[in-house]
Amino acid sequence: MSSRVARGKVRTLDPETAHERHDRLHKVSEMFRHGKTPARPASKTELDILKERRRFIHDTDVDPATLSWEDQIAMKYYSTLFREFCVVNLKHYKHGAIALRWRTEDEVLQGIAHLTCASMRCEFHLPPPGLDEEPDPESTEPLVPTRLTEYETNFSYVEEGEKKSALVKVVLCKDCGKKLLYGREKKKRNERRERGEDDRDSERELDVEGSKRSRNDRRGSHEERRGVGHGEEDEDFAPALPPDLREERHRHRRESGSGTGHSRRRSASPRQL
DSSP: OHHHHHHTSOGGGSOOOHHHHHHHHHHHHHHHHTTOOOOOOSSOOHHHHHHHHOOSSOOTTSOGGGSOHHHHHHHHHHHTSEEEEEEEEEEEGGGTEEEEEEEOHHHHHHTTTTTSOOBTTSTTSSOOSOOSSOOOTTOOSOSSSSOOEEEEEEEEEEETTEEEEEEEEEEEOHHHHHHHTHHHHHHHHHHHHHHHHHHHHHHHHHHHHHHHHHHHHHHHHHHHHHHHOOSOOOSTTOOOOOHHHHHHHHHHHHHHHTSSSOOSSOOSSOOOO
């Protein structure tokens, strides 16, 4: 019986000698040197379980007794988070990829993401060192030398292949606020640009149609006048003046223009004295 127990004993729990430990570490280093990764143990840690079972928003109305122990671990960690303000990662904001998470107890006590900028890559994310006392969580005075703005935005994400959304609040500085709204502003600019192009095209089409219509109207009216041959006619389509009246009009224009001897047109060159 004792031999069977000894034979079934897990060898990894036995203490290693110096030579055995050296051989094991040497094999691992050789695998890394040749570009191979050692096999991971089949057992899972609590961190692995949290990564698998984590949810941005858990259903707190579910009875914990009905959940598996993995889901219970995830729910227990979720209950320790403070879900008033979020911490945001804006690294890939130009591609529309924004990551959010809830704050931990240490971050709440330090005033991070509430009295500082919530962006993890911002210079105003951490409070300045050397604070004499912990900040008041109920205070609204920022701990960083910049202006902070609270944003309430709709966060859309995909979880387990299902699209979800949640209304969250983040506190950001001016530059990080522009990054948060970058995708929305870019979409609005594209829509305005498309509408402007469409408007210009429609206006151009209307101008072309209007010019064609006016030309057709003038052509039709001119043909009507030519067909009638009498009545009041516009000055543009009036018949040519007789030679005597034409000479009288030209003489009248010459006399009216040569009365004063000064031209109305101003010269661009300076006056010679």
